Amino acid sequence: KAGVTQTPRYLIKTRGQQVTLSCSPISGHRSVSWYQQTPGQGLQFLFEYFSETQRNKGNFPGRFSGRQFSNSRSEMNVSTLELGDSALYLCASSLAGRQTTEAFFGQGTRLTVV
Amino acid sequence: DAKTTQPTSMDCAEGRAANLPCNHSTISGNEYVYWYRQIHSQGPQYIIHGLKNNETNEMASLIITEDRKSSTLILPHATLRDTAVYYCIVRPYPNFGNEKLTFGTGTRLTIIP
Numbered sequence: 001k002a003g004v005t006q007t008p009r010y011l012i013k014t015r016g017q018q019v020t021l022s023c024s025p026i027s028g029h030r031s032v033s034w035y036q037q038t039p040g041q042g043l044q045f046l047f048e049y050f051s052e053t054q055r056n057k058g059n060f061p062g063r064f065s066g067r068q069f070s071n072s073r074s075e076m077n078v079s080t081l082e083l084g085d086s087a088l089y090l091c092a093s094s095l096a097g098r099q100t101t102e103a104f105f106g107q108g109t110r111l112t113v114v
Numbered sequence: 115d116a117k118t119t120q121p122t123s124m125d126c127a128e129g130r131a132a133n134l135p136c137n138h139s140t141i142s143g144n145e146y147v148y149w150y151r152q153i154h155s156q157g158p159q160y161i162i163h164g165l166k167n168n169e170t171n172e173m174a175s176l177i178i179t180e181d182r183k184s185s186t187l188i189l190p191h192a193t194l195r196d197t198a199v200y201y202c203i204v205r206p207y208p209n210f211g212n213e214k215l216t217f218g219t220g221t222r223l224t225i226i227p
Contacts, residue, residue: 004157031213033213033214033215035215035217042217042218042219043158043201043215043217044217045214045215045216048212048213048214050213055212055213056212056213056214058214088155090157090158092157092158092213092215094213096213102148102160102163103160103213103215104160105157105158105159106157107156107157108155108156108157110155
């Protein structure tokens with residue numbers, strides 16, 4: 001069974017630009033979560049989508065947004081990029097539902113803002 | 115979610131058992147203990163989880179103390195490919211629609227040849 005796929009793997013953007021990252025979850029998984037990883041702050045939760053609705057949100061500015069499509073694929077967008085947005089962005093998918101289940105992570109998108 | 119405390123780093127000789135401790139003294143009765151690891155520049159990988167009984171799978175064993183205030187992840191025969199950062203996380207069950215994982219700083223495990 002295919003794992004979580006994130007595209008692109010690497011991205012270089014200029015300050016002030018915007019960027020869109022994509023995540024395809026494991027087939028059948030309805031929940032997609034996004035995380036930002038930086039050397040200084042570690043792994044931090046951005047937001048989670050379930051059935052096309054944002055269920056949970058971390059403590060990030062409104063420049064960070066996302067959406068989920070009917071096939072569970074998700075995108076996250078960062079507008080007005082800042083140097084501090086340089087990070088590894090990770091997507092995780094899970095079955096979700098009432099039982100606690102494990103999350104499966106993609107390889108991430110390495111974003112560099114110059 | 116309960117806070118966890120892990121040593122910053124540990125070394126283990128290749129072929130030996132690696133024992134990674136985690137303290138979660140404020141864990142609630144409805145919270146599970148999860149372990150993930152992250153090999154350099156890759157996404158975190160699920161290892162194992164448990165509530166109060168010891169658990170074992172093909173990757174590792176999880177030993178949870180009777181009072182549930184601490185746990186130990188055991189990699190029985192460590193290989194160089196086990197070099198990674200290991201995260202101990204507690205999550206409520208049922209999670210009531212909250213898939214958020216709160217990662218701490220983890221333990222950087224280095225397997226020595």
